[in-house]
Amino acid sequence: MLNKFFYTIFKEQFSLSETTAIYLNLLANLFVFAIIGYLLFKILRYYGRKAIRKMADKTSTHFDDLLIKNRAFLNLSRIIVLTIVFNLLKEILEDFPDLFTYAERFTTIAIVFSIVWFIRSILLTVKDFLRTTNAFKDKPLESYVQIFMIILWLIAIISSFSVLTGKPLIRFLTALGAFSAVLLLIFKDTILGFVSSIQVAVNDTVRIGDWITMEKYGADGDVVEINLTSVIIRNFDNTISSIPTYYLTSDSFKNWRTMNTSGGRRIKRAILIKINSIHFLTDEDIERFKKIELIANYMEQTSKEVKKYNEENNVDKSVLLNGRNLTNFGTFRIYLDKYIENHPKINQDMLLMSRQLEPTPNGIPLEIYAFSREKNWVDYERVMANIFDHILASVKYFDLEVFQNPSSIDILNLKEAKKSE
The missing domain is CATH 2.30.30.60 (SH3 type barrels.)
Incomplete structure (x- = not known):
């Protein structure tokens, strides 16, 4: 028999003792089979990968390419080699029954874990393949792969302990049931994460x-x-x-996400107007504002309505407060409405307005509420900055002032002005 080949050489040609010949025969057999196993593994992996690559080049699907990427055939080669080794152990360790028992157990455990790695390769391949499809490219596939692998690893570990100790698998499952409370505590985050990933999906x-x-x-x-x-x-x-x-x-x-898929990104920002800069418009103010193109028609029409109302009701306009009046603040809000409505970067199909908020100790907030067509962060910021650059520059044309806390230079200038007086 092949397993006695080296024994015969050591016993007959070298005239060694029985015990020495048996041990040297074992070492020689292990060395030879280790080399054969290694070469077989390399050959299977090389020719298997080569064959799969040829198949991958001929097919239009990327699934076989992903199998190579995730080393599915490498893990399959391990299973084949370990299975062959398992079947040859009895021949190699015929003279060592106790060693055969342990070697058989460890080889079985190695096969079990190799199968787990092979299944993992298949799952990763399926995950990567689904990720290339539109239906699954943004789904949390990693969560499902991980929970399946956790279950698979638990089964492999329990099976390995059963094989290693020679105890029935049912005993370990019973102990696992008693240990379930501790396991729930250990895997609390994992369980919560799995449930959450399902809810998210x-x-x-x-x-x-x-x-x-x-x-x-x-x-x-x-x-x-x-x-x-x-x-x-x-x-x-x-x-x-x-x-x-x-x-x-x-x-x-x-x-x-809904902002990216909608027609625009919201602009919601306010400036503070000094309350003491708000006043009624005089006839001179109205004539001056009629020259502003965006509100020329508004000023013409509204001023006629106000004048007609005051005349029909015999309002004493010697006091500007009496009757109906226009204000520079209200006119400025109309101007901003017209400006936003004519802005090419603002989505006119969505809500837009300028509105006055509740007065604060620092002034009255004048807020712009609109939606920019540009949703990219950089472009969006530029659109909003351009709008408020224009607003801040146009405030003075309506005799309004923007609130700003005085700086040290303002205080210093005020002191210098008082000294000069």
């Missing part, structure tokens, strides 16, 4: 590629990965935030 609250903001955790950027335990966010300052997945269902966050 079903409710479609977050997708990969969405821009989300969670101020509580300093996250503000694009979602790059949703897995079983965490959501990975690449912030706009190129830092990475990792947030537990279950926070997506237990805490509040802002998802900007």
Whole structure:
């Protein structure tokens, strides 16, 4: 027999003792089979990969390419080689029954874990393939792969202990049931993350590629990965935030996806107008404002309506306060409405207005509420800046003033002015 080949050489040609010949025969057999196993593994991997690559080049699908990428055939080669070794162990260790028992157990465990790695390769391949389709490219597939792998690893570990100790598998499953409370505590975050990832997928609250903001955790950027335990966010300052997945269902966050898919991005910003700069318009003011093209028709029509009303009601206009009057603040708001309505970067199909908010100790807020057609952050900021540049520059034409806290230079100039007086 082949397993006695080296034994015969050591016993007959070298005239060694029985015990020595048996041990040297074992070492020689192990050495030879290790080399054969290694060469067989290399040959299977090389020709298998080569054959799959040829098939991949002939097919239009990328599934076979992904199999190569995720080393599916490499893991399959391990299973084949280990299975062959398992079947040859009895021949190699015929003279060592105790060693055969342990070797058989460890080889079985190695096969079990090799099968787990092979299944993992298949799952990763399926995940990567689904990620290339429109229906699944933004779904948290990593979570499902991870939960399946956790279950698979638990089964492999329990089976390995059963094989290693020679105890029935049912005993370990019974012990696992008694240990379930501890396991629930250990895998609490994993279980919560799995449930949350299902809720996120079903409710479609977050997708990969969405821009989300969670101020509580300093996250503000694009979602790059949703897995079983965490959501990975690449912030706009190129830092990475990792947030537990279950926070997506237990805490509040802002998802900007609908803004990206809508017709515009909201502009909602205010400037503070000094209250003491607001006044009624005189006839001279009205004539001056009629020269402003955006509100020329408004001033013409409205001033006639106001004048007609005052004449019909015999209003004493020797006092400007009496009757109906126009104000510079109200006229400025009409001007801003017309300006926004004519702005090419503002979506006219969405809500837009300028509005007066509740007065504050620092003045009256005048807010612009509109939606920019430009939704990209840089372009959006430029549109908003251009609008408010114009607003701040045009305030003085309506005899209004923007509130600003005095600086040290303002105070110094005021003191110098008093001294000169």
